Amino acid sequence: MHERWTAHRLRGARQCVMVAPSHVAAEQGVEQLLAAAAAQFFQGNRLGRGRGAPHFALASWLATLQREGRERLSEDEVVAQLSAHFSQYELFYEGQELREDTQIRVPLATISDLPWWIKLPASVLPRLVLHIADTVFGPQRWFEHRGESRQQERRRDEPEPLKGSLFTLAKRFAGIEGQAPTRQQVNALLADALLEDLRRAYSRGGLFGRGRRRRTYPVLLLGCESGEATTDLLRAIKDVRNSRPRRGTFKKDPLLVVAAGPRAASDVDARAQEEAAPGSPEAAYMGWHEGLKEAPRRDRVWLLPFAIPTSPPPATVRDRVMKLRPPQRVPWMSFVGLGLLVAGVVAVPVSSHEFCRPWWSPSVRAWPPGVLDAMTLEDLGDDGKQCVGLAGEDPPRVDTKELGGVIDKIKETNAKVVLNPKHITVVHLTILSPGNEQGVRVAREELRGLAIAQQESLEEDAPIRLLLANAGANMEYADRAAQKIVEEARRDPRIVGVVGLGLSTQQTIDAVQRLGQAGLPSVGSATTADELIDASPYYYQVSPGNRRQAVFAAAYASADLRARRARVYYSADPDDTYSHELATAMRDELPVAGVEISDHAGYRVTDEGPGESVGQLGRRACQAAERPDEIVVYAGRAERFEQFLTGMKLACQNRYPRILATDDVSRFVLSGANRKYPGLRLEYMTLASSALWGADCQATRRQSGFYIRYNGLFGGACEENRDGRALLTFDALAVIRQAAANVLAKDAVTLKTQGIVAGLADIRGKGLVSGVSGDLDYSDSEAPRTPVDKAIQVLRATEGQPCLAKVAGKFSSQPWIARDCP
Structure with a gap:
C-alpha cells in the first residue's frame, strides 16, 4: 500500500492519502480514520486555498459530546462545549509513520472555514451564536437537509439518519433529550459529512466550479490488516451513498476508496460479487459498472473485490480499465483563470483605447450597469485618430497647447462653479479635432468666448459648468455625440442645454433633432442653415439665417x-x-x-x-x-x-x-x-468681427468690455477676433444665461424641474440680449428662434488686417462703428 501510494504521489496527484486503524476504542475507529483522512485531504489548503472541512468538523464535535466522561451533560455544558469547539477544540488521530510523538494534533481551525464573525463572539455569547450559526451558516443548515425522504420506508439493516438542527442534535448526543445515537448512526453521519466536504471541494457546478481545476479525484487508501474500523467505515460509506437525499437527484461524491487486506467483501456487503481472478480485472470491472448503473438507487453495490496477483503481469497485457485512470494532462478549464487574467490585461487597455479612456481605466459601469462609451475612437484622415462623443472637461486626443490652454481655464472655473449648489451645466458641441490649422484656430476662439462668458456667470445666481463634446471633423459624428449628451442628461438633470453646433451640415441637423426629441434646448453660435429651425422647436441660433x-x-x-x-x-x-x-x-x-x-x-x-x-x-x-x-x-x-x-x-x-x-x-x-x-x-x-471697432487694436480694447476681459485672459484680443468666433460663442452662452435668469426671476423650482425652455421664449422685445455680435431678439413671428435683424458685416481683405466695408442690423451695445476701409 505504501509503495502504491508513493508511486501515485510521484505522478503529482496530491489528493491520494493513506490511513490505517489505530489502537483506540472500537467505537472511535471510524472517526479516527475519517479524521486522519480529513486532516490529510484538507490540511495545508491541499484542496484549495482557504477551503476546509466544516461539515466533518461539526459532525466530529457532535461525536465528542457523546464521549464525555459523565453520563449526561446539561444544556449549559453543551453550550460551553460549543464555545470550546469554536475556540480551541482539536481532533486527534494516530499517524502511521514512526515518530516520537505518534499523536498528531490537528487543530480544528486548519480543516474548518467557520467565519470569524462566529468564532469571535462565541466565547461571549455562545448560545446566541449557536442560533445565529444554525440559521445563516451553511454547514449547520446541512444537518437539517441530509437523510432520506420521509415518504420512503427504511430497510431494517439501515440506520435511521441523524438530522435536525445543530442544537437539537447536540442535545441528543449529550443525552439531554431524545434517544442517544447508535454507533452505526454516528459512523454514517461522520462519513456523510466528510463526503459532503469533498463533494463541495470537487464541485463542477457552473462554469467556474472549483472542481474544474482538479486533475485527479481524491483517493483514500485503507489498510485492513486488523480491527473492525475499516469494515465499519466501508459500511458507513455504502449506507450514505445508498440513502436518498432529502430533495433533488442523487448527489455523487468524488471519493475513491482502495482497501487492502484479508477481509472479504461480503463482510461489508453481502451482495458484493466474488473476487475477480488474478490478472486482468476488465471483465469484473465492466460487469460491476453495468450493475451499478442498472440497480435501483438503494440496491447499489459499491464494492468491487480484486485478488492481488502474486507477481506483476506481463508487459504485453494492457487493461481497458487503465483508460479510466485520472487524467494526466490539465483540463482546459484549468486555464480559465489564467486566460481571464491575460484577457483582462489585454482587454482593459484595448477597450480603454477604443473608448478614449485612460489606459487602465475600466470601460464598464457597475451601477447602473453599462459600458462607458461616452467617447469612441474614429479615423480622422491622414492616418490620424479622433475621439468623438461627450468628452466632459478634458477631451482626449486634443492638443491643449494648440488651443492655448483655454481648456485648463474652463476646468479651473468648473471647479469653482460646482461649489454653488444652484449651478447648471451646458455642453459645448463642436469640432474639437478639425484636422487642419484653420479648424484649430476656430476651435480655440470658440472655447475662449465660452471661457469668458463662464467666468462672468460666476457672479450670477446660476453659474455655468461647461462640458465639451466632440462631433468630429466636419461634424461627421454630431448625431452620435448628441445621443451621448442625451444619455448623460437623463442621469444628470443639471444639464439644461447645448451650445456651439459647429457647422450647418446634415449631421448637425440630425443632432439638433435628437436633442429636441429629448426636450434639450440648443443654441447655435455660427450655424445659419434655415433647415435647423425646422429640425427642433428647442433650437435657437445667434447668427442670421x-x-x-x-x-x-x-x-x-x-x-x-x-x-x-x-x-x-x-x-x-x-x-x-x-x-x-x-x-x-x-x-x-x-x-x-x-x-x-x-x-x-x-x-x-x-x-x-x-x-x-x-x-x-x-x-x-x-x-x-x-x-x-x-x-x-x-x-x-x-x-x-x-x-x-x-x-x-x-x-x-x-x-x-x-x-x-x-x-x-x-x-x-x-x-x-x-x-x-x-x-x-x-x-x-x-457674422461677427472685432473690425467693428476699427483696425486700431488699442482702441478696440478700450471700447469693449469683452475685449478687455479677453485680453486679460489670453492676450491679442483684436488680432485674434477678426473672424468673431469668440464673440458668437460668448453670445450663445449669454442666451443660456439670460434664459436661466428669466426662469429664476419667476420660480427657482422651475429651473430644476423644467430647465430653461420657458426662459428662452422670453428673450424678445425689451427682454432681448444685447450681445457683442449684435442684438439677440427672438420676436419674429415667422422665424421665432432666429434673431431679428441680426448684425451682418462685410470685410475687405487687405495686405494687413481686414477692414470693415459695411455693417447692417441692430447693434445697440455699440453706438459708434468704425468704417475704416479706404
Whole structure:
C-alpha cells in the first residue's frame, strides 16, 4: 500500500492519502480514520486555498459530546462545549509513520472555514451564536437537509439518519433529550459529512466550479490488516451513498476508496460479487459498472473485490480499465483563470483605447450597469485618430497647447462653479479635432468666448459648468455625440442645454433633432442653415439665417459693388446644408436685386461625389474679370477656397475678378493665405468681427468690455477676433444665461424641474440680449428662434488686417462703428 501510494504521489496527484486503524476504542475507529483522512485531504489548503472541512468538523464535535466522561451533560455544558469547539477544540488521530510523538494534533481551525464573525463572539455569547450559526451558516443548515425522504420506508439493516438542527442534535448526543445515537448512526453521519466536504471541494457546478481545476479525484487508501474500523467505515460509506437525499437527484461524491487486506467483501456487503481472478480485472470491472448503473438507487453495490496477483503481469497485457485512470494532462478549464487574467490585461487597455479612456481605466459601469462609451475612437484622415462623443472637461486626443490652454481655464472655473449648489451645466458641441490649422484656430476662439462668458456667470445666481463634446471633423459624428449628451442628461438633470453646433451640415441637423426629441434646448453660435429651425422647436441660433445673408449679399452686390452679373459657386456635397442653402438663396435673391446669374455650379468634395473640379471652376470664374460689372460669389467652404483661387490664378494671369464670399471664408483670410495671391480683390461677409471697432487694436480694447476681459485672459484680443468666433460663442452662452435668469426671476423650482425652455421664449422685445455680435431678439413671428435683424458685416481683405466695408442690423451695445476701409 505504501509503495502504491508513493508511486501515485510521484505522478503529482496530491489528493491520494493513506490511513490505517489505530489502537483506540472500537467505537472511535471510524472517526479516527475519517479524521486522519480529513486532516490529510484538507490540511495545508491541499484542496484549495482557504477551503476546509466544516461539515466533518461539526459532525466530529457532535461525536465528542457523546464521549464525555459523565453520563449526561446539561444544556449549559453543551453550550460551553460549543464555545470550546469554536475556540480551541482539536481532533486527534494516530499517524502511521514512526515518530516520537505518534499523536498528531490537528487543530480544528486548519480543516474548518467557520467565519470569524462566529468564532469571535462565541466565547461571549455562545448560545446566541449557536442560533445565529444554525440559521445563516451553511454547514449547520446541512444537518437539517441530509437523510432520506420521509415518504420512503427504511430497510431494517439501515440506520435511521441523524438530522435536525445543530442544537437539537447536540442535545441528543449529550443525552439531554431524545434517544442517544447508535454507533452505526454516528459512523454514517461522520462519513456523510466528510463526503459532503469533498463533494463541495470537487464541485463542477457552473462554469467556474472549483472542481474544474482538479486533475485527479481524491483517493483514500485503507489498510485492513486488523480491527473492525475499516469494515465499519466501508459500511458507513455504502449506507450514505445508498440513502436518498432529502430533495433533488442523487448527489455523487468524488471519493475513491482502495482497501487492502484479508477481509472479504461480503463482510461489508453481502451482495458484493466474488473476487475477480488474478490478472486482468476488465471483465469484473465492466460487469460491476453495468450493475451499478442498472440497480435501483438503494440496491447499489459499491464494492468491487480484486485478488492481488502474486507477481506483476506481463508487459504485453494492457487493461481497458487503465483508460479510466485520472487524467494526466490539465483540463482546459484549468486555464480559465489564467486566460481571464491575460484577457483582462489585454482587454482593459484595448477597450480603454477604443473608448478614449485612460489606459487602465475600466470601460464598464457597475451601477447602473453599462459600458462607458461616452467617447469612441474614429479615423480622422491622414492616418490620424479622433475621439468623438461627450468628452466632459478634458477631451482626449486634443492638443491643449494648440488651443492655448483655454481648456485648463474652463476646468479651473468648473471647479469653482460646482461649489454653488444652484449651478447648471451646458455642453459645448463642436469640432474639437478639425484636422487642419484653420479648424484649430476656430476651435480655440470658440472655447475662449465660452471661457469668458463662464467666468462672468460666476457672479450670477446660476453659474455655468461647461462640458465639451466632440462631433468630429466636419461634424461627421454630431448625431452620435448628441445621443451621448442625451444619455448623460437623463442621469444628470443639471444639464439644461447645448451650445456651439459647429457647422450647418446634415449631421448637425440630425443632432439638433435628437436633442429636441429629448426636450434639450440648443443654441447655435455660427450655424445659419434655415433647415435647423425646422429640425427642433428647442433650437435657437445667434447668427442670421442663410436667407437673410443672401438678401444682404444681393443688396450689397447691387448697390455697393454695382454688379449686374454674378457667377455663383458652392459645394455640391449633399450633406453640406450651409453651402446648398446659401447657393439656392443667392440664385433667388440676386435677380431680385437686379443681378443676373451667369453661372451657377457646385464643386465636388470627393472623387466619386457630384459636381465639378474646384480648380476647374476657379479657372472658369476668370471670365468675370473680362466684365467690370460681373462678380464671383463664392458660397463654399474655406477648406476648398484656396484650391478655387489656385485654379483662378493659373487662368487669370493675376487679373482677378471681384469676389464676394460668404462668412466661412473668414478662416482663410485670417490665416494669411490670401497674401499668396497678389492683386486679389476679395470681400467677404462675416457674422461677427472685432473690425467693428476699427483696425486700431488699442482702441478696440478700450471700447469693449469683452475685449478687455479677453485680453486679460489670453492676450491679442483684436488680432485674434477678426473672424468673431469668440464673440458668437460668448453670445450663445449669454442666451443660456439670460434664459436661466428669466426662469429664476419667476420660480427657482422651475429651473430644476423644467430647465430653461420657458426662459428662452422670453428673450424678445425689451427682454432681448444685447450681445457683442449684435442684438439677440427672438420676436419674429415667422422665424421665432432666429434673431431679428441680426448684425451682418462685410470685410475687405487687405495686405494687413481686414477692414470693415459695411455693417447692417441692430447693434445697440455699440453706438459708434468704425468704417475704416479706404
